[in-house]
Amino acid sequence: MSADGTEIAYERSGSGPAVVLVASAPAxxxxxxxxxxxxxxxxxxxxxxxxxxxxxxxxxAYAVDREIEDIAARVDQVGASENTSRFRLDPHVA
Known part of the structure; x- marks a missing residue:
């Protein structure tokens, strides 16, 4: 569930350090x-x-702030902290 009550579907699997995958815009x-x-x-x-x-x-209505809140909620689900390493993977580049 998101901060504004929108249902967000997800799958959680594996164990170890947390990785949250974010698909490209239309995917x-x-x-x-x-x-x-x-x-x-x-x-x-x-x-x-x-x-x-x-x-x-x-x-x-679409809002970038809602997208960021959704990602933050997924990070919270896996118990990642502010000290967690971050990286970015852009599989689709225009």
Whole structure:
């Protein structure tokens, strides 16, 4: 569930340091399922559908702040802290 009450669908798998996968703008978690499977041997992976995509609900109006809140909620679910290492992977570059 998101901060504004929108249902956010996700899958959690594996164990180890936390990794939250965020699919590209038009995609849902089906685009990152293979990557998630590879990472679960060494990481706790949260793979989710961004709001308005896949099995997640939609909000009345799009807002970047809601997207950030959704990511923060997934990070909280895996117990990651501010000291957790961060990295970025951009599989789709225009």
């Amino acid at each position: 849902d978690r089906s685009d990152t399922v293979k990557l998630a499977a590879l990472l679960t041997e060494h990481f706790t992976v949260v793979d989710y559908d961004r709001r308005g995509r896949g099995a997640s609900g939609d909000a009345d």
